[in-house]
Amino acid sequence: MVDRCEMPLLPLPQFADQPRYVRRLARWSDGLTRRLEDFRSDEVFDFVRQRSSIPNLRHELSELVEASEVPHSDTRHTLEELRIFASLRQNFEGASPSVIGLGALIDAALPMMEGAISVRTYRSQTSPVRGQATLFAQPGEIAMRLAAVDAWLLEQESLGIPRSFQAVVAMSAFCALHPLTDGNGRMSRILFNLLLYGDRRSIGCYLPMATLAARSSSGFLISLKLSQFGNEWKSICKFHVASLLFILKNFSSNITAWPNPRLDRNACYGT
Numbered sequence: 001m002v003d004r005c006e007m008p009l010l011p012l013p014q015f016a017d018q019p020r021y022v023r024r025l026a027r028w029s030d031g032l033t034r035r036l037e038d039f040r041s042d043e044v045f046d047f048v049r050q051r052s053s054i055p056n057l058r059h060e061l062s063e064l065v066e067a068s069e070v071p072h073s074d075t076r077h078t079l080e081e082l083r084i085f086a087s088l089r090q091n092f093e094g095a096s097p098s099v100i101g102l103g104a105l106i107d108a109a110l111p112m113m114e115g116a117i118s119v120r121t122y123r124s125q126t127s128p129v130r131g132q133a134t135l136f137a138q139p140g141e142i143a144m145r146l147a148a149v150d151a152w153l154l155e156q157e158s159l160g161i162p163r164s165f166q167a168v169v170a171m172s173a174f175c176a177l178h179p180l181t182d183g184n185g186r187m188s189r190i191l192f193n194l195l196l197y198g199d200r201r202s203i204g205c206y207l208p209m210a211t212l213a214a215r216s217s218s219g220f221l222i223s224l225k226l227s228q229f230g231n232e233w234k235s236i237c238k239f240h241v242a243s244l245l246f247i248l249k250n251f252s253s254n255i256t257a258w259p260n261p262r263l264d265r266n267a268c269y270g271t
Contacts, residue, residue: 167191185210209243
């Protein structure tokens with residue numbers, strides 16, 4: 001018997017409604033991203049890939065997740081993501097992704113992605129782990145829901161909401177929508193990185209989220225599910241900050257600790 005799990009219709013959160021802790025994390029993430037911007041994507045990826053695990057990225061619930069459910073990193077796909085990210089940044093010449101629109105970004109990225117990928121024409125997907133079927137939005141709803149995310153991004157940009165918050169929400173929403181027959185994870189991570197840099201003129205340094213996730217002992221997967229099913233954004237914002245700090249502390253002598261004791265790394269996925 002196949003268990004069926006309905007992917008919820010993601011409520012797009014308002015930044016002003018988030019706890020002060022989350023708002024501070026998002027602003028700190030934007031500052032850390034500016035420090036990451038000038039590093040080389042391939043060097044950062046090689047550095048992360050050499051680590052077998054990154055304890056600071058664990059979630060307090062990590063021990064409850066079976067090893068078979070922990071995502072694995074595909075080096076080939078990550079390198080593909082790096083190339084597509086750089087190409088899109090160059091092609092759109094620093095234009096803000098929120099202005100370009102997710103549909104246009106997807107259309108531009110798909111020809112560069114490995115495999116015959118198209119907009120999904122079926123509704124459910126069966127997991128090979130436990131035979132669970134996740135039910136996604138109807139294919140006819142995909143364009144409408146992407147447009148809703150576009151409208152949300154434009155609103156957040158006009159309000160000056162931290163781009164890191166926009167990026168994590170859009171990534172989570174895209175994964176929940178699951179609009180493609182394949183490559184949803186890759187596309188969500190590319191969109192995440194594009195949104196991090198917004199309309200800045202530099203190419204930017206690609207944050208290898210798949211590799212970080214694979215070394216987080218399910219910390220990323222848990223954080224993503226909490227945002228999708230519980231509308232809880234603290235965990236995924238913490239994951240993002242912890243990832244940036246892990247990288248920057250090894251590439252820059254100016255980064256030594258979290259911004260203050262209330263954001264201590266040892267409490268990253270605690271209260």
